[in-house]
Structures are given as structure tokens and as C-alpha cells.
Amino acid sequence: MADTLSQLYLGAGLTVLSHPLMYVKVLIQVGHEPLAPSMGRNIFGRPVLQLPGLFAYAKHIVKIDGKRGLFKGLTSRLCAGAMGTVVHSKVLQSYRNMKNSECSELGKNDPSSLYHVFEETTREMIARSTATLVTHPFHVITLRCMIQFIGRETKYSGIFSSVVTIYREEGILGFLAGLIPRLLGDVISLWLCNLLAYFINTYILEPPSQVSQIGELRSYSQAITGFLASMLTYPFVLVSNLMAVNNCGLVGGLPPYAAVYSSWIDCWRQLSREGNMSRGNSLFFRKAPAGRMYALDQKRFV
Structure with missing residues (x-):
């Protein structure tokens, strides 16, 4: 119980601190570019046309809605985080109780075995998926509260x-959008x-007894592989967020501002054709695609 409470407090604190970043990221994901591109330089020093980064975008939001404006959708996101933490913890605890009652010890005494990795990953997958399923309605509400900034709406106010x-x-299915x-x-x-972490630790890095610094390297492998995995699966995050606000009655999810997708696969295909599968993945050094249109106070800039 104490562990769950500490996780709740820590999660809530991180959620509050990271909320402005998520807010800007979501607005960029749906394609809202309220500020005109400007000339800048890439990491190689070459001049490029760049879109405003995180701080410029956040400053624009503060200018319009004040500092509190950066926290739209925070309440529903905090609810999702708290509920997700509790559900995740309960599922893992149920799994441990079930395993403790079983007689099988296969792989239990060898945490470095592939069987153990499969077992632990399966357990974590079930816990995460259950938590996601339970909290997704709050996630949908959070995203819709955020994109109201585009059309200055108040449809989702609580x-x-x-x-x-x-x-x-939309009925029950509306809560499962995306x-x-x-x-x-x-x-x-x-x-x-x-x-990836298992294969790196097992087949690339030598045992810690042979190389003194390998133990430290092993501790970083999970973080590195986690970063790589998140980069590779980012399109799923983008498509999910777009489908959560798609055709929801808000300006940011309706034509002519945004396309209406028949399914998440249709959304994936259209984004892929447009070359927008990584939109919003980077909040800095955002190169402006050539020939694209950008909105600024209801005007258009090429």
C-alpha cells in the first residue's frame, strides 16, 4: 500500500511538471501551427526554415490564455494517472499471488533466462494494457480539452x-477512440x-566478472532500448491521439482544419502518404516541410 501511495504522489508530481510539454506536443500532433516559420540553422550550421519550438509555442499559449492555459486537461490526466497506477499495481499483485500458489519453478531461479524475460514481459503487458483500457476515457477527455485551444471552444470543460x-x-465507443x-x-x-535489452546484455556485453564496467553498461541498456523502442513506435502514439479527437465536434478534429478518418488504419495511411508519421516527435529544431501551409490568426502562410 505504501509503495502504491508513493507511486501515486510521484506520478502526480511528474504529470503536473510535464503537462505543458504534452499540451504543446498534442497541438503540434494535430497540425496546429499558429506561428509563422522563421529562418534558423540546423545542427550543421546550415540555414533552414524552422517552425517554433517548445518554448516559443508555450509562450504563445501563455500570451493568449495565461500561465493557467498551459494546464488544460490536467484534471482528467491526473485522474487517469492515479487510476492507472492503482490498476497496474493490483494486476501485478494478483499475478504474484497466482504465481506463488503454483508449483512450477521453471525459470524462476534464473532471472537472466529468456523464459524469465518472456514471463516478466507478459505480466507487465497484461498490467499495462488493463490500466490503459480502464483509463483511456480520461485520456480522450484530456486530448479534447487540449485541442479546444484551436477553436477557442469550451465544449469539454469538466x-x-x-x-x-x-x-x-458518440455512445460507449466514443470513450474508446484511438x-x-x-x-x-x-x-x-x-x-x-x-x-533488445536481453539480447544486448546476453550476447553483446560480457559478464560483469570479466569486465569491471560492464555492470554499469547493463544498467543503461534498458534506458537506451526503451528510448529506441519509443522512437520506433511513435507513429502509434500519433495515430492514437489523432483518432481520439477525430470528428469529435471540435474545430481541431473537423474539416477543413483536419481530415476525417474512417479508421485508424486510414489515418495511418494518410499520414504516411503525407510524410507526417513523425509529426510532433521533436519539439526542437523543427524543420518546416517545403510547400506546406501554416495558419496564423486565420491567415495562411506558405
Whole structure:
């Protein structure tokens, strides 16, 4: 219980601190570019046309809505985080209780075995997926609260009223918008991360007894593989967020501002054709695609 409470407090603190970053990221993901591109230089010193980065974008939001404006959707996100932590912990505890009652000891005494990696990854996958399924409605509300910035709407102003609005307009399925690509991305990322870390530690790095610094390198392998896995599965995150706000009655999710997708696969295909599968992945050094249009106070800039 104490561990769960500490996780709740830590998670809430990190959520509050990271919320402005997520807010800017979501607005960029849906294609909202309220500031005109400017000339800058890339990492090689060459002049390029760049879109505003995180700080310039955040400053623009503060100019319009004040500092509190950077925290739109925070309440529903905190609810999702707290509920997800509890569900995740309960599922893992149930799994441990179930395993303790079994007689099989296969792989239990060898945490470095591939069997152990599969067992632990499967357990974590079930826990994460269950938590995601339970908290996804709050995630949908969070995203819709955020993109209201685009059209200056107030349709989603609270958790309860947002729940009523979604149910009235879209039914139960409205709460699951974007769930499938989100689950797929989480599962693929988890397996890639754990399997890559296992193979690196087992077949690339020598045992710690032979090389003194290998133990330290092993501690970084999980973080490195996690970063790589998140980069590879980013398109799932993008598609999931776009589908969560797609055709939801807000300016940011309707034509002519945004396309209406028939399914998440249709969204994936269109983004792929446009070369936008990494949109929002970087919040700095954002090169402006040639020939694209950018909105600035209802005007258009090429």
C-alpha cells in the first residue's frame, strides 16, 4: 500500500511538471501551427526554415490564455494517472499471488533466462494494457480539452460534463477512440525494449566478472532500448491521439482544419502518404516541410 501511495504522489508530481510539454506536443500532433516559420540553422550550421519550438509555442499559449492555459486537461490526466497506477499495481499483485500458489519453478531461479524475460514481459503487458483500457476515457477527455485551444471552444470543460457529452454524441465507443493503436504501440514498445535489452546484455556485453564496467553498461541498456523502442513506435502514439479527437465536434478534429478518418488504419495511411508519421516527435529544431501551409490568426502562410 505504501509503495502504491508513493507511486501515486510521484506520478502526480511528474504529470503536473510535464503537462505543458504534452499540451504543446498534442497541438503540434494535430497540425496546429499558429506561428509563422522563421529562418534558423540546423545542427550543421546550415540555414533552414524552422517552425517554433517548445518554448516559443508555450509562450504563445501563455500570451493568449495565461500561465493557467498551459494546464488544460490536467484534471482528467491526473485522474487517469492515479487510476492507472492503482490498476497496474493490483494486476501485478494478483499475478504474484497466482504465481506463488503454483508449483512450477521453471525459470524462476534464473532471472537472466529468456523464459524469465518472456514471463516478466507478459505480466507487465497484461498490467499495462488493463490500466490503459480502464483509463483511456480520461485520456480522450484530456486530448479534447487540449485541442479546444484551436477553436477557442469550451465544449469539454469538466470531467463529468465531458463524459455526458461523449456518451450523448458518440455512445460507449466514443470513450474508446484511438484505443487500438495506443494498445498496439504500448505492447510493441514493451516487447522491443525488453527483448533488445536481453539480447544486448546476453550476447553483446560480457559478464560483469570479466569486465569491471560492464555492470554499469547493463544498467543503461534498458534506458537506451526503451528510448529506441519509443522512437520506433511513435507513429502509434500519433495515430492514437489523432483518432481520439477525430470528428469529435471540435474545430481541431473537423474539416477543413483536419481530415476525417474512417479508421485508424486510414489515418495511418494518410499520414504516411503525407510524410507526417513523425509529426510532433521533436519539439526542437523543427524543420518546416517545403510547400506546406501554416495558419496564423486565420491567415495562411506558405
